[in-house]
Amino acid sequence: MAAPVMPEVKNRRAAFDYSFLDTFVCGIVLVGSEVKSLRLGDASITEAFCTFIGNELYLRNMRIQPYEKAKNFGHEPIRDRKLLLQRKELTKLQRKLKDQGVTVIPVRTFFAENGKVKVEIALAKGKKTYDKRESLKAKDVKRDMERGR
Numbered sequence: 691m692a693a694p695v696m697p698e699v700k701n702r703r704a705a706f707d708y709s710f711l712d713t714f715v716c717g718i719v720l721v722g723s724e725v726k727s728l729r730l731g732d733a734s735i736t737e738a739f740c741t742f743i744g745n746e747l748y749l750r751n752m753r754i755q756p757y758e759k760a761k762n763f764g765h766e767p768i769r770d771r772k773l774l775l776q777r778k779e780l781t782k783l784q785r786k787l788k789d790q791g792v793t794v795i796p797v798r799t800f801f802a803e804n805g806k807v808k809v810e811i812a813l814a815k816g817k818k819t820y821d822k823r824e825s826l827k828a829k830d831v832k833r834d835m836e837r838g839r
Contacts, residue, residue, distance in 0.1 A: 696801035697731035701738070704795050706822060708814035711786070713797065717774035718749065718809050723757040728807055730757075733799060740773065740794035740811055742787070747773045747780060749796060749809065773809060783813065791815050 720728075727733065732755035740749055748770045755767060775783075786792055797810045817825070 696729065698801075699728070699731065699733045699735055699799040701735045701795065701797055703736055704797055704812065704814070706825060707817060708793075708795060708812070709817055709821070710797075710812040710814050711792070712813040713810060714775060714779055714783075714812075715808050715810050716747075716779075718799075718807055719772040719774065720754075720807060724754045725807060726757040726759075727754050728799065728801075732757075735796045735799060738796050740796065742784060743770070745780065745784075747775060747783065747794070749773055752796065752799075773811070786813055 734753045738749055738752040740747055742748075749772075750770055751768060752771060753767050783794060787794065792813060792815050794811055795814050797812050799807065799809050802808045
């Protein structure tokens with residue numbers, strides 16, 4: 691019997707607005723109804739970002755729609771969710787965030803092979819307008835090459 695396909699929530703806008711310096715895969719602290727909603731694909735990370743509160747990394751503005759069958763035990767759609775990284779990685783991120791124009795953003799949320807929810811985050815630097823135009827040009831050239839022109 692084949693394993694069910696688990697949905698993946700991507701932040702497509704991130705690659706357009708930011709250039710990635712480094713990526714990390716981390717766990718996330720969720721309640722049961724949030725996991726059920728993620729299995730249905732009812733989530734959005736387009737406006738989400740990561741921030742340090744104390745020495746812990748939190749994911750802010752991630753929207754997970756309430757699970758309709760969890761009447762009394764539901765969750766808030768938008769709340770701070772703790773990300774689980776090793777201490778070494780957390781200190782590396784804190785050090786890099788002190789640079790000008792560098793931020794941490796979520797790129798995608800997915801289910802690992804063991805069934806746990808994982809978040810891929812990226813240390814990113816914002817692109818300027820002319821960098822975005824370059825990205826669009828490169829994408830168009832690549833598309834034309836694939837078509838065989």
